[in-house]
Amino acid sequence: MSIQINCEILANNIAGFFNEKQRRVLLASLAQAxxxxxxxxxxxxxxxxxxxxxxAGLSELAEPxxxxxxxxxxxxxxxxGRKSAKDKHPELLASLENLVSPxxxxxxxxxxxxxxKSLRHLSSELKKxxxxxxxxxxxNMLVExxxxxxxxxxxxxxxxxPDRDAQFQHINNTAILFMNDDCPVISVDCKKKENIxxxxxxxxxxxxxxKPREVEVYDFPDLKASPYGIYDVGANxxxxxxxxxxxxxxxxxxxxxxxxxxxxxxxxxxxxVMYICADGGGSNGSRNRLWKxxxxxxxxxxxxxxxVSHFPPGTSKWNxxxxxxFSAITANWRGRPLETLEVIVNLIKNTTNxxxxxxxxxxxxxxxxxxxxxxxxxxxxLNILGHDFHPEWNYLICPNTSN
Numbered sequence: 001m002s003i004q005i006n007c008e009i010l011a012n013n014i015a016g017f018f019n020e021k022q023r024r025v026l027l028a029s030l031a032q033a034x035x036x037x038x039x040x041x042x043x044x045x046x047x048x049x050x051x052x053x054x055x056a057g058l059s060e061l062a063e064p065x066x067x068x069x070x071x072x073x074x075x076x077x078x079x080x081g082r083k084s085a086k087d088k089h090p091e092l093l094a095s096l097e098n099l100v101s102p103x104x105x106x107x108x109x110x111x112x113x114x115x116x117k118s119l120r121h122l123s124s125e126l127k128k129x130x131x132x133x134x135x136x137x138x139x140n141m142l143v144e145x146x147x148x149x150x151x152x153x154x155x156x157x158x159x160x161x162p163d164r165d166a167q168f169q170h171i172n173n174t175a176i177l178f179m180n181d182d183c184p185v186i187s188v189d190c191k192k193k194e195n196i197x198x199x200x201x202x203x204x205x206x207x208x209x210x211k212p213r214e215v216e217v218y219d220f221p222d223l224k225a226s227p228y229g230i231y232d233v234g235a236n237x238x239x240x241x242x243x244x245x246x247x248x249x250x251x252x253x254x255x256x257x258x259x260x261x262x263x264x265x266x267x268x269x270x271x272x273v274m275y276i277c278a279d280g281g282g283s284n285g286s287r288n289r290l291w292k293x294x295x296x297x298x299x300x301x302x303x304x305x306x307x308v309s310h311f312p313p314g315t316s317k318w319n320x321x322x323x324x325x326f327s328a329i330t331a332n333w334r335g336r337p338l339e340t341l342e343v344i345v346n347l348i349k350n351t352t353n354x355x356x357x358x359x360x361x362x363x364x365x366x367x368x369x370x371x372x373x374x375x376x377x378x379x380x381x382l383n384i385l386g387h388d389f390h391p392e393w394n395y396l397i398c399p400n401t402s403n
Contacts, residue, residue: 095126171311187320198216215337226242231320239259245368245369260302280313310394329348333347
């Protein structure tokens with residue numbers, strides 16, 4: 001009895017179900033069962049394989065011991081197939097490890113120190129060393145070796161002090177004492193300067209598809225804004241004073257003054273002391289003489305004591321205003337050009353978050369000059385008392401009624 005087989009249907013049906021060994025044995029069986037001339041060529045064409053594959057299957061059918069060699073989990077005979085790159089180049093793993101190892105950084109003789117360690121660059125360098133491997137193979141090997149694509153992680157804080165953690169603990173304990181007594185605890189800092197005008201602002205917001213907001217190609221603003229912020233830790237509210245000149249100590253203390261007049265005095269009307277947490281440098285730095293002189297004027301004006309603690313050098317990101325208020329402001333105006341000062345003020349005023357953050361804002365048009373020197377004589381008039389623990393970071397300024 002003669003049976004006609006539609007090879008196209010058969011090929012479609014077995015696709016994806018047969019492994020290499022099963023496929024060649026099946027094709028060899030079909031060729032063996034056919035008495036027609038040209039069957040092997042036709043099968044090779046219909047099943048998109050080599051005629052040698054079918055001949056290999058016929059050889060296996062003719063010698064049953066060869067089929068027995070192929071265990072159920074083995075597709076090819078032992079030793080069949082191309083050698084892996086690692087087998088052909090025993091030194092390959094060591095060579096690759098030497099190229100990507102972090103211990104080679106800084107060694108000027110390492111060939112990839114001064115370029116990116118992309119898969120193609122690694123593959124090219126290995127080929128120069130006599131290991132002809134593709135970038136895909138290099139990628140697979142890196143995964144096997146435990147390497148993954150990773151970006152830089154910000155973790156090193158320069159100027160790390162041995163009393164860093166102790167200062168953090170001091171700030172935390174002092175803040176708790178003040179809040180328990182219903183006294184203000186404020187975190188202060190100046191946000192980065194912002195370009196005023198139709199300039200690109202990082203971030204994205206929804207626009208009509210294919211119609212992005214068009215801004216200036218080059219950032220050459222005529223005016224920049226300096227938002228100085230005061231964040232009330234206990235009340236989860238803050239104030240931003242938007243200056244248009246320089247971020248000086250006079251500007252910083254005047255910003256605190258504006259917060260007290262507009263917000264602080266209304267919430268803490270019975271308090272005669274406030275606690276300020278500030279960075280260790282900049283306009284409110286621990287070694288800034290003008291900062292301390294201006295705080296003395298503030299203490300005299302409102303007849304209140306001012307306790308100040310500075311974060312250790314290089315730890316400004318721990319200042320609560322950074323991640324509780326400034327981050328919310330940045331998110332609120334992302335992707336939106338800050339065209340005018342009015343736009344900045346309104347965006348800051350309308351900033352909030354899931355925690356109920358409230359922010360007030362004002363525009364400061366005063367002109368603040370840089371380079372003001374405070375003489376030793378003026379410093380001697382300050383009514384300032386340093387704490388026993390790092391007095392340069394922790395100090396008390398009392399009203400000086402003689403001034």
